[in-house]
Amino acid sequence: MPSREIVEAFAKRLEEGDFVGAIEQFYLPNAATYENNAPPTVGRDQLIAKERGVLAATKEVKAIRLGPSLIEGDNVATRWRFSFTNAEGVTRTLDEIAWQTWQGDKLVEERFYYDPKQLGR
Structure with a gap:
């Protein structure tokens, strides 16, 4: 179970725009992410490569957390607003x-x- 301090430190990295650093610091080597119902991206190295690809395709990315992160045991829910320029x-x-x-x-x-x-897809 993550502490409030760990969840806040993770969110701060995103709010500062250090998306790759957040993955490097806070994701397990076998972590997986899912975009809606798409197949997962598995493995921290693959997640870093994917994030670098997104960042290379944009001039600027900003992350704003909307409200607090909700923590219940091993689960955390956070609402975000991202701007991609x-x-x-x-x-x-x-x-x-x-x-x-x-x-x-x-x-x-x-x-x-x-x-x-929202992204024009």
């Missing part, structure tokens, strides 16, 4: 719920729930 200066905003499963102070699974229409 592309090279042409177009910004798209994504409201998302992140549902996390932790083992101690490390993430083992994270599921992102959002409407993909």
Whole structure:
């Protein structure tokens, strides 16, 4: 079960824009993430590579946490608003719920729930 301090430290890394650093520090080597109902991305190295790809395709990414993270045992739920600005200066905003499963102070699974229409898909 993660402590409030660990969850807050993780959220702070995202709010500071250190997305890759957050994965490196807080995810287990065998962690998996799921985008809505898509197949998972498995393994910290694959998660880092995917995140670097997203960052390379955008000019700027901002993360704002909306309200507190809710912690119940090994589960954490957080509502986020991400803004992605592309090279042409177009910004798209994504409201998302992140549902996390932790083992101690490390993430083992994270599921992102959002409407993909928000990103123009």
